[in-house]
Amino acid sequence: MFEVRIHGRGGQGVVTGAEMLSVAAFLEGRHAQAFPSFGSERTGAPVVAFCRIAEKEIRLREPIAAPDCLIVQDPTLFKVVDVFAGLKPNGYLIVNTNKSFADLHIAEIASRLPKGHAVIVPATEIAQRLVGRPVPNAALLGAFAALTELVHLDSVAHAIEEAFPGKVGAANIAAAREAHANVTQQEIDAGVAHDHAAVL
Amino acid sequence: MLKQIEGSRAMAEAIALCRPEVICAYPITPQTHIVEGVGELVRDGHLKNCEYINVESEFAALSVAIGASAAGARAYTATSSQGLLFMAEAVYNASGLGLPIVMTLGNRAIGAPINIWNDHSDAMSMRDAGWLQLFAETNQEAVDLHIQAFRLAEELSMPVMVCVDGFILTHAVERIDIPDQADVDAYLPPYEPVQSLDPKDPASIGAMVGPEAFTEVKFLAHYKQTHALKLIPEYARSFRDRFGRESGGLLRGYRADDAEMLVVAMGSICGTIKDVIDEMREEGFKIGLVTLVSYRPFPLAALRDALARASDVVVVEKSFAVGMGGQLADNVDGALRNLPVRPRLHSAVAGLGGRPIPRGSLHRLFRQALVQPWEGVHFLDLNERVIGREIHRTGKNRRSGPTAENILKQLAGGRPAEQGRPG
Numbered sequence: 129m130f131e132v133r134i135h136g137r138g139g140q141g142v143v144t145g146a147e148m149l150s151v152a153a154f155l156e157g158r159h160a161q162a163f164p165s166f167g168s169e170r171t172g173a174p175v176v177a178f179c180r181i182a183e184k185e186i187r188l189r190e191p192i193a194a195p196d197c198l199i200v201q202d203p204t205l206f207k208v209v210d211v212f213a214g215l216k217p218n219g220y221l222i223v224n225t226n227k228s229f230a231d232l233h234i235a236e237i238a239s240r241l242p243k244g245h246a247v248i249v250p251a252t253e254i255a256q257r258l259v260g261r262p263v264p265n266a267a268l269l270g271a272f273a274a275l276t277e278l279v280h281l282d283s284v285a286h287a288i289e290e291a292f293p294g295k296v297g298a299a300n301i302a303a304a305r306e307a308h309a310n311v312t313q314q315e316i317d318a319g320v321a322h323d324h325a326a327v328l
Numbered sequence: 329m330l331k332q333i334e335g336s337r338a339m340a341e342a343i344a345l346c347r348p349e350v351i352c353a354y355p356i357t358p359q360t361h362i363v364e365g366v367g368e369l370v371r372d373g374h375l376k377n378c379e380y381i382n383v384e385s386e387f388a389a390l391s392v393a394i395g396a397s398a399a400g401a402r403a404y405t406a407t408s409s410q411g412l413l414f415m416a417e418a419v420y421n422a423s424g425l426g427l428p429i430v431m432t433l434g435n436r437a438i439g440a441p442i443n444i445w446n447d448h449s450d451a452m453s454m455r456d457a458g459w460l461q462l463f464a465e466t467n468q469e470a471v472d473l474h475i476q477a478f479r480l481a482e483e484l485s486m487p488v489m490v491c492v493d494g495f496i497l498t499h500a501v502e503r504i505d506i507p508d509q510a511d512v513d514a515y516l517p518p519y520e521p522v523q524s525l526d527p528k529d530p531a532s533i534g535a536m537v538g539p540e541a542f543t544e545v546k547f548l549a550h551y552k553q554t555h556a557l558k559l560i561p562e563y564a565r566s567f568r569d570r571f572g573r574e575s576g577g578l579l580r581g582y583r584a585d586d587a588e589m590l591v592v593a594m595g596s597i598c599g600t601i602k603d604v605i606d607e608m609r610e611e612g613f614k615i616g617l618v619t620l621v622s623y624r625p626f627p628l629a630a631l632r633d634a635l636a637r638a639s640d641v642v643v644v645e646k647s648f649a650v651g652m653g654g655q656l657a658d659n660v661d662g663a664l665r666n667l668p669v670r671p672r673l674h675s676a677v678a679g680l681g682g683r684p685i686p687r688g689s690l691h692r693l694f695r696q697a698l699v700q701p702w703e704g705v706h707f708l709d710l711n712e713r714v715i716g717r718e719i720h721r722t723g724k725n726r727r728s729g730p731t732a733e734n735i736l737k738q739l740a741g742g743r744p745a746e747q748g749r750p751g
C-alpha cells in the first residue's frame with residue numbers, strides 16, 4: 129500500500145486533488161481510497177486530504193499518519209502545521225513553490241530523503257499561466273506521476289478530465305503535463321531519472 | 329458497473345435505482361451530498377416518476393415522507409445528528425404507523441458540544457424508536473443495504489434506517505460497484521402497500537388507541553422485528569445470488585471460527601479492526617471479529633451462537649449512554665446472559681465526535697483486555713491529563729465556567745477562564 133497526504137489551504141483543490149489521484153489509480157486497476165480530513169473547510173484554512181493506493185481492497189479507515197508521499201500545495205503551511213509529521217524515511221516530497229528548499233528552510237529535511245525523492249515544482253505559477261487561476265492541484269498530480277511513477281501521466285489526465293470536462297479540464301491537463309516534464313527534467317539533471325520509482 | 333466515486337454519490341445512485349416516488353430532503357452535514365446527489369438524478373431525468381420535495385426542516389422531511397408513504401408512495405429521506413433529533417416525534421410515528429420509509433442516517437455526533445464529526449450517538453438516540461437499523465461496514469455495503477432496505481421495509485411494512493459513518497464513508501472516494509437497473513428491478517418488486525390512503529376508498533391511519541389495545545399494537549411491532557430476524561439473512565442470500573457478493577445479513581464473522589478473543593463492532597471501524605486482527609494473528613493471537621450489521625432487530629440468538637466459544641469478547645462502539653456505559657456492550661451482554669459458561673465481556677468506547685481510531689490504540693486495547701481487564705467502560709485514547717486537571721480545577725472554584733471552552737483552552741496551552749475573573 130502507498131499512502132499520500134496532501135496539505136494545502138481551503139480553495140486550492142486539496143480534496144479534489146486526492147480524489148483525482150484515486151481515480152487515476154483506479155483507472156490502472158488499483159484499489160484507491162481518497163478522503164478529506166473532515167474539518168469545517170473554509171477558504172484559506174489549512175486543509176489535509178489523503179489517498180491510499182493498493183493492489184487489494186483497502187479496509188483501513190484511519191487518517192494517514194506515516195505517509196509515503198507528501199504533497200505540499202502551499203509552502204506557507206510549514207510555519208503553521210507540522211506538515212512533515214510521520215513522513216517515511218524513504219518517502220517522497222513534492223512542494224509547490226518557485227523557491228528552493230533552502231529558501232523555505234527545509235533543505236535539511238529534504239536532504240534526509242533518498243536522492244531524487246524530494247522535488248520542488250512551481251505548480252501555482254504553471255496553473256496561473258495555463259489555467260488562469262492559482263489552482264495547483266492538477267499540476268502537482270503530474271509532478272507526482274513523474275516523481276513516483278506510480279500512476280501514468282495519461283491516467284492523471286483522464287482523472288482530471290473526469291473531474292473537469294471541457295476547457296477547464298484541458299487546461300489543467302496541460303498544467304499536469306508541464307509539471308510532469310519539469311520534474312522529469314529535474315531528475316535527468318540530477319542524474320536520478322527512473323531509479324526512484326515507488327512500489328506498492 | 330465499477331466506479332471510483334464518493335460514497336454519498338454511490339448511495340444516491342443506489343437509491344435512485346430503487347425508484348423512490350417521493351424524496352423529502354433537508355440538508356445537514358455529513359448527509360447532504362446524498363440528497364444533493366438524488367436531487368441531481370431527479371432533475372437530469374435519471375430518476376423518473378419521482379417527486380423531490382424541498383422541505384423547511386427535518387421534522388417536515390420525515391412528516392412529508394410519512395404522508396407520502398401513507399398515500400402508497402415509496403418514500404425516502406436522509407439526515408444526521410441533530411436533524412434526527414429534530415424529527416424524533418415523526419421517527420416514532422413512522423414506525424408506530426407501520427410505514428415502510430427508508431432513511432439514510434449519515435452518522436454524526438450529537439451536541440452539545442456541537443460537533444459535525446462521526447460517531448453513533450445519533451443512531452443510538454433512536455435505537456428504541458421501532459425502526460430497523462442496519463449498519464454499513466463499507467461504501468459497497470452502504471449501496472447494497474439501501475437496495476435490501478426497501479425490500480425489507482416494504483415486506484414488513486416497517487421503516488428502515490441505513491446507518492453509514494459520516495465523512496468516513498459518506499466523503500470517501502473509492503471503488504464501488506453500482507448495480508444495473510435490471511438487477512435491482514428484479515430484486516426489488518414494486519411497492520405494494522398493506523395500507524394506503526385513497527379518497528376513492530376512504531380509511532384512516534393513525535387511530536387513537538387506549539389501554540385496551542396499545543399493548544397488542546406494540547407487540548405486533550415487536551413481532552415484525554422478530555420476523556425481520558429471518559427476513560434479513562434471507563434477503564442477504566437472495567442479494568448474493570443476484571449480485572454475486574456478500575452484503576447485509578444479521579452479522580458476519582472474520583477469522584472468528586477458532587478465535588479465543590472476539591471483537592464486536594458496527595460500521596466502518598470493522599475495516600480497521602480486520603487489519604489489526606491480521607497483524608495480531610501474525611503474532612499468534614487467536615483473535616477475530618463479529619461485524620454486527622443489524623442492530624435493530626438485535627440478533628440475540630445469532631450473536632450468542634457466534635460468541636459462545638470465545639473466552640473474551642471486546643465490544644468497540646462509537647457511542648455510550650452517559651451514566652451507564654456502552655449501549656452495544658449492554659445489548660451484547662444480553663445475548664450472553666443465559667450461557668452456562670460465558671465469555672468475559674470488555675466494553676470500550678472509541679471514535680467519539682470523530683476522534684480517529686488508529687490501529688496502535690486497538691492493538692493496545694485488545695492486549696489490555698487479556699492481561700489487565702478493566703471494570704465498566706474503557707474510553708480509548710482518553711486524555712487523562714486534561715481530565716485530571718479539569719476535575720481538579722472545577723473542584724477548587726464554584727464558578728469554574730463552561731467545560732467545553734475550558735478544555736479547549738487547556739489544549740491550546742492557555743489558562744482557563746473562570747467566570748467573574750479575566751481569563
